[in-house]
Amino acid sequence: xxxxxxxxxxxxxxFAKAVAANRDYLTDLxxxxxxxxHGINMDRGMTAVLPKVAALTDEDISGLxxxxxMTLISTVGGASxxxxxxxxxxxxxxxxxxxxxxxxxxAAAVTAAVEAVQSRGKxxxxxxxxxxxxxxxxxxxxxxxxxxxxxxxxxxxxxKAAHDGMEATIPLVARKGRASYLGERSAGHQDPGAxxxxxxxxxxxxxxxxxx
Amino acid sequence: MKKLINRAExxxxxxxxxxxxxxxxxxxxxxxxxxxxxxxxxxxGKVAVVxxxxxxxxxxxxxxxGMGMLDAACPGEVxxxxxxxxxxxxxxxxxxxxxxxxxxxxxxxxILNFEMxxxxxxxxxxxxEAVVTNDDVAVQDSLYTAGRRGVGITVLAEKICGAAAExxxxxxxxxxxxxxxxxxxxxxxxxxxxxxxxxxxxxTFELAEDEMEIGIGIHGEPGRERRKLATADEIVExxxxxxxxxxxxxxxxxxxxxVNGMGGTPLIELYVAYRALDRFLKGxxxxxxxxxxxxxxxxxxxxxxxxxxxxxDDEMVRLWDAPVNTPGLRWGV
Numbered sequence: 001x002x003x004x005x006x007x008x009x010x011x012x013x014x015f016a017k018a019v020a021a022n023r024d025y026l027t028d029l030x031x032x033x034x035x036x037x038h039g040i041n042m043d044r045g046m047t048a049v050l051p052k053v054a055a056l057t058d059e060d061i062s063g064l065x066x067x068x069x070m071t072l073i074s075t076v077g078g079a080s081x082x083x084x085x086x087x088x089x090x091x092x093x094x095x096x097x098x099x100x101x102x103x104x105x106x107a108a109a110v111t112a113a114v115e116a117v118q119s120r121g122k123x124x125x126x127x128x129x130x131x132x133x134x135x136x137x138x139x140x141x142x143x144x145x146x147x148x149x150x151x152x153x154x155x156x157x158x159x160k161a162a163h164d165g166m167e168a169t170i171p172l173v174a175r176k177g178r179a180s181y182l183g184e185r186s187a188g189h190q191d192p193g194a195x196x197x198x199x200x201x202x203x204x205x206x207x208x209x210x211x212x
Numbered sequence: 213m214k215k216l217i218n219r220a221e222x223x224x225x226x227x228x229x230x231x232x233x234x235x236x237x238x239x240x241x242x243x244x245x246x247x248x249x250x251x252x253x254x255x256x257g258k259v260a261v262v263x264x265x266x267x268x269x270x271x272x273x274x275x276x277x278g279m280g281m282l283d284a285a286c287p288g289e290v291x292x293x294x295x296x297x298x299x300x301x302x303x304x305x306x307x308x309x310x311x312x313x314x315x316x317x318x319x320x321x322x323i324l325n326f327e328m329x330x331x332x333x334x335x336x337x338x339x340x341e342a343v344v345t346n347d348d349v350a351v352q353d354s355l356y357t358a359g360r361r362g363v364g365i366t367v368l369a370e371k372i373c374g375a376a377a378e379x380x381x382x383x384x385x386x387x388x389x390x391x392x393x394x395x396x397x398x399x400x401x402x403x404x405x406x407x408x409x410x411x412x413x414x415x416t417f418e419l420a421e422d423e424m425e426i427g428i429g430i431h432g433e434p435g436r437e438r439r440k441l442a443t444a445d446e447i448v449e450x451x452x453x454x455x456x457x458x459x460x461x462x463x464x465x466x467x468x469x470x471v472n473g474m475g476g477t478p479l480i481e482l483y484v485a486y487r488a489l490d491r492f493l494k495g496x497x498x499x500x501x502x503x504x505x506x507x508x509x510x511x512x513x514x515x516x517x518x519x520x521x522x523x524x525d526d527e528m529v530r531l532w533d534a535p536v537n538t539p540g541l542r543w544g545v
Binding site for chain 2 (some may be wrong): 027029031034035036037040044065073075076077078079080081082085120121174175176177178180181182183185
């Protein structure tokens with residue numbers, strides 16, 4: 001039993017809710033090592049996404065993620081707009097024609113999404129970016145998919161891996177994005193992009209694990 | 213937060229509406245999506261020069277739209293890069309058939325959004341060249357960071373490349389000139405106070421009364437070093453030494469010296485700084501051939517300043533002196 005359109009829609013709405021609830025938290029993290037706008041920008045983007053996805057009528061998972069991507073690209077700005085746009089655009093491409101997303105489909109889609117983010121943003125693991133949360137999450141999904149775990153188990157492992165990856169950014173010295181200008185002074189702070197990526201994995205777990 | 217605004221979320225739109233009302237003789241403003249363009253655009257057969265970046269740096273970039281400088285500017289939200297749909301719309305609106313130059317400051321967000329826009333414009337058959345400015349010497353280890361930031365040289369590159377485009381030079385030459393200006397320019401800035409992004413409502417960082425931040429960026433992002441406050445002469449010597457030694461600028465060089473205010477520092481203090489810079493460069497045998505003093509690339513209400521030097525050749529001097537008619541820079545007209 002995988003996730004269908006209603007679960008994917010719930011994931012998008014859940015992510016919007018999580019971003020809104022953590023708007024100030026994400027912005028405060030960004031103020032420490034960036035330019036104090038991550039929560040504001042992501043919230044503006046996901047708030048714009050809600051009416052767009054509510055207007056969709058054809059229950060197409062790929063089309064849903066494409067709508068999220070295009071809305072984020074045109075409303076978020078900064079680096080987060082193109083990068084989260086890339087995440088959802090790649091989910092859309094990977095899940096074309098899918099009506100029932102199981103562990104292997106989701107693992108492949110998230111893996112392709114992280115690869116696309118790395119290709120656009122040129123970030124390596126350990127650079128203190130969203131990649132540090134997404135890459136372990138994708139690995140956990142692949143591992144559980146190969147073991148034959150349920151979707152719920154795979155998603156829970158992905159959230160935990162993203163959370164660990166997010167916390168592991170704290171001691172890192174940033175090598176990409178605005179935080180990299182701080183050099184050593186960026187160490188000791190959690191990366192805001194890795195934090196919003198954990199929220200995304202958590203939203204996926206909460207919505208998709210409910211199954212069809 | 214104490215600001216002369218209505219609602220934080222309306223600041224950029226209302227600024228653009230005011231800008232359009234004030235300067236309708238020279239510019240046209242699109243509110244959906246946001247961009248500012250020359251009133252007479254597209255100029256047929258001329259290379260169009262387009263730039264953009266977060267708001268909060270006024271007069272850059274919208275204030276530099278007009279004859280002899282930019283054809284269009286795309287403002288993002290405060291300190292947030294513009295989005296690809298905006299940049300694409302502006303690029304299409306000003307394209308006069310001779311290609312479009314994108315001048316992009318080196319920030320991850322700006323690069324990603326301009327790259328996406330350039331890909332889309334090329335699909336529409338518009339020739340686009342992008343030049344990235346990265347003159348901020350405060351970023352030391354470019355190999356392990358996103359690289360040096362684009363700051364003061366961007367203003368000078370927009371003026372000089374705008375003049376070259378106005379003179380009918382082809383895209384490849386205007387882009388090459390832009391790269392040359394960037395590679396001959398270096399900058400470094402400092403802050404006496406922080407600044408508050410309207411939507412955030414509180415200062416981006418805290419600086420004590422007796423502290424200053426050296427190597428500050430233009431987004432209120434903390435710099436690389438915090439020091440005890442010093443005199444204007446000492447601060448200028450510190451910044452100018454780092455800038456001069458980086459290129460390096462040598463005895464006998466002719467430069468354009470640009471002392472820029474960050475938004476909250478009055479001209480009286482900028483001229484105190486210019487005095488120190490003039491003396492410092494004389495001591496190094498470097499001639500100030502042209503200068504610019506004032507707030508041109510700001511960081512909201514931040515107090516502080518930056519120094520930019522550009523090593524000049526005769527061609528750059530001619531293009532700098534060429535007529536320009538924008539809300540932010542105007543001479544020869």
